[in-house]
Amino acid sequence: MPRFMGFVRMxxxxxxxxxxxxxxxxxxxxxQAAKGVFLDGGGLFGTEDAVNFVVRAGEVTRVDGPYAEAKEVVGGWAIMQYDTVEEAVAGQQEFAELHATHWPECSMVATMRQIADGPPEA
Known part of the structure; x- marks a missing residue:
């Protein structure tokens, strides 16, 4: 059964x-957990304590947060398991609609991507 990662950028x-x-x-x-769809997930704190390691031209540089240049940050994530890609898309839309209904002043992007356990499901 394919697994998917959903994340929220805001x-x-x-x-x-x-x-x-x-x-x-x-x-x-x-x-979703009772149906075996939601496997794990949670919200994330802000970037004030975040650490990025940037690799460029064979060099690693550490960049500590907060990141003033960041327009959007990942605010939460979830690992879900669905029978089909269509079910995963529908589930992510339902999740986004919860935000539109209960926090209409929020501007966010809810993204769903299949986890690469093997070839992508069609």
Whole structure:
């Protein structure tokens, strides 16, 4: 059964999500976990303590956060398992719609990508 990674990118410093979204996410994640779809996931703190290691021309450079030039940051992630790509896409859309309903002033991008356990599922 193919696994997928979902992640949310949003503008850093946009504030905490409203309690209505947190409550809706608890219900949604609980339902998905009960069905065996949601395997793991969580939110991420801001970039103030983030560390990047940049590799260029055979050299490694450490760059500590926060990153003033960053327009969007990854704010959360999830590992999910679906029978088909179509089900994964539908699940990610449902997740995005929860945000639109319960946090309409939020601007975010919800991305879903298949995990490379083997060849991509068609």
């Amino acid at each position: 503008e850093e410093g946009g504030g905490m999500p409203p309690q209505a979204l947190m409550d809706a996410m608890d219900v949604y994640i609980g339902e």
